[in-house]
Amino acid sequence: MLKPLLIAILLSIAITMPVAVGFAYDYGLGATAERAQYDRGTTIPQLADRGITAAFSMLLLVFFGIMLYAGLRWMTARGNDEFVGKAKNALTAASIGLVILISAYAITKFVMDRLPAR
DSSP, X not given: OHHHHHHHHHXXXXXXXXXXXXXXXXXXXXXXXXXXXXXXXXXHHHHHHHHHHHHHHHHHHHHHHHHHHHHHHHHTXXXXXXXXXXXXXXHHHHHHHHHHHHHHHHHHHHHHHHSOOO
8 A cells, every 4th residue: 555655656746846847937037136136046946956966866875785785795695506696686786776877867967957047
């Protein structure tokens, strides 16, 4: 029951986040703020970029944790083929995850850098 709920929440966040960023136009308020010499602070795209970067950083830490765990498991296998196989599978899965993570980060940065400045 909890797993479908978690998937639904994550999907709804993934769907609504780009829409929220897309509708975050200032409709001339930026020019008014500049004329009044008002510091607008952080914009929504900047905030989203920081959040995405933080999420990818956390996922990178998870990757290194899995690599460390798999490496220690392999070193302590003492020749047991079952443990060595599990360690190799974990290393392979972590490496594939890293490639996916780097690809997703590159695509995200490409899109975020192309958003119109507000």
